[in-house]
Amino acid sequence: MSEPCGAPETAAANRQKLIVALDVESVGEARDIIAEIGHTVGAFKIGLQLFTSAGGSFVREIIQSGTKVFLDLKFHDIPNTVAKAGIEAARMGVWMFNVHASGGSEMMRRVACDVADLCQREELTKPNIIAVTVLTSSDSNTLREIGTEREVKDQVLHLARMASECGLDGVVASANETGLLRESIKSRDFLLVTPGIRPTFATNDDQRRVMTPGAAISSGADYLVIGRPVIKAADRLWAVKTILGEMEAAST
Numbered sequence: 001m002s003e004p005c006g007a008p009e010t011a012a013a014n015r016q017k018l019i020v021a022l023d024v025e026s027v028g029e030a031r032d033i034i035a036e037i038g039h040t041v042g043a044f045k046i047g048l049q050l051f052t053s054a055g056g057s058f059v060r061e062i063i064q065s066g067t068k069v070f071l072d073l074k075f076h077d078i079p080n081t082v083a084k085a086g087i088e089a090a091r092m093g094v095w096m097f098n099v100h101a102s103g104g105s106e107m108m109r110r111v112a113c114d115v116a117d118l119c120q121r122e123e124l125t126k127p128n129i130i131a132v133t134v135l136t137s138s139d140s141n142t143l144r145e146i147g148t149e150r151e152v153k154d155q156v157l158h159l160a161r162m163a164s165e166c167g168l169d170g171v172v173a174s175a176n177e178t179g180l181l182r183e184s185i186k187s188r189d190f191l192l193v194t195p196g197i198r199p200t201f202a203t204n205d206d207q208r209r210v211m212t213p214g215a216a217i218s219s220g221a222d223y224l225v226i227g228r229p230v231i232k233a234a235d236r237l238w239a240v241k242t243i244l245g246e247m248e249a250a251s252t
């Protein structure tokens with residue numbers, strides 16, 4: 001693929017920021033997508049659907065072939081169980097995985113500490129551990145239903161601050177929240193991973209509050225998670241190249 005115009009180092013940096021969601025049902029489809037665009041993106045996200053159908057052996061297989069994996073299983077359980085699951089994710093070699101911040105500070109501290117200790121002991125690269133705050137499918141009614149009176153935005157900020165204080169590496173946040181999170185959490189190292197991105201050529205699908213790749217980068221996102229606009233595109237390479245072009249236009 002030819003580089004989108006501009007400095008090669010900017011193009012390479014933007015490529016690292018692009019995570020494509022492998023939201024497909026079979027190993028065959030996933031392998032096709034990786035073969036087609038794997039060299040043009042930073043990482044692939046494997047979520048509940050593909051993990052349930054393909055299992056850990058597929059994740060290991062693609063990591064061994066040099067693909068970076070964001071394991072999006074959103075761990076939420078007692079601290080010991082989440083820490084042990086995190087340890088296995090680290091041993092698998094995933095580059096990033098996530099937990100629900102609503103599992104509480106003890107759970108987040110425990111997974112952060114135990115995974116860091118394990119990686120030091122076994123000389124592994126520590127994965128980025130990211131917190132999920134409020135799912136984008138939830139609104140204030142959903143929060144009230146489960147006993148939370150805060151507005152969504154305030155709950156997102158509250159949980160993101162908790163995640164930062166507990167030593168997690170960042171949060172998954174809707175692109176509409178990145179500006180607010182950047183202002184409120186001073187550590188520039190705190191990673192903001194944003195789904196709900198729609199390039200100018202794509203439809204919104206079921207995403208309600210979307211942002212273009214350029215606007216998301218400008219608002220302070222570190223990584224963009226994009227699924228359907230790439231994996232359902234008639235020409236996936238063209239889709240990736242166009243997205244990288246939009247990111248680059250915002251970076252200059």
Ligand code: C5P
Pocket residue numbers: 021023047134135136137172173174195196197205207225226227228229
């Ligand atoms: O196809 P699309 O680009 O909408 O995919 C976005 C990906 O990000 C999906 O895998 C979706 O599950 C995930 N995601 C999201 N909103 C969140 C967290 C994850 O869309 N808050």
